[in-house]
Amino acid sequence: MATENKNLSQYDKTTIPNAKNFRFGIVVSEWNEEITEGLFQGAFDAFIDCGVVKENIVRWNVPGSFELVYGCKKMQESFDMLDAVIAIGSVIQGETKHFDFVCDGVTQGIKDLNIASDIPVIFCVLTDNTLQQSIDRSGGKHGNKGTEAAIAAIKMAQLRKDATFYK
Ligand SMILES: Nc1c(NC[C@H](O)[C@H](O)[C@H](O)CO)[nH]c(=O)[nH]c1=O
Ligand SMILES: CC(=O)[C@@H](O)COP(=O)(O)O
Secondary structure, X not given: OOHHHOOOOOOOHHHOOOOOOOOEEEEEEOOOHHHHHHHHHHXXXXXXXXXXXXXXXXEEEEOOHHHXXXXXXXXXXXXXXXXXXXXXXXXXXXXOXXXXXXXXXXXXXXXXXXXXXXXOEEEEEEEEOOHHHHHHOEEEOOEEHHHHHHHHHHHHHHHHHHHHHOO
């Protein structure tokens, strides 16, 4: 289902685990900051709405989406008590193929972090053709992908906790 057929901000709290004891990291790219700040606010507000204590949310900034991989890796290493990390970025097609390489690099890098570390990293990186598409997905007509990412982070934190329990 394409994003245009669903609202990224909609969630059913009855299906979401209690998040009051979870601790989350959020790494935010400064490129297209009017978009990434909207994504961050969506994630932060959803965490608070689902019971996360604001003192249990740590935020770091990085220059661009390509640096999200290193930033998330260092956050995993620095705060081993985190239950999940969200990587927030906005990549918008320009004149050249640079878009392709940035998108592929950050995608593969975050995938690799999920394989290498026990702390899940949630992929909240918009990869859009136009600024309008980014606006529409960071609090606009299609909702907020940051909200979607926070819900995914809570669900993955619970999965990780449950999996540890059964060891
Ligand atoms: N064009 C965009 C970039 N480019 C910058 C790279 O992410 C990186 O910071 C640079 O290549 C130095 O390593 N980043 C975005 O997040 N969004 C863009 O649209
Ligand atoms: C995603 C990018 O790096 C891109 O926005 C840079 O723009 P350009 O391809 O015109 O150099």
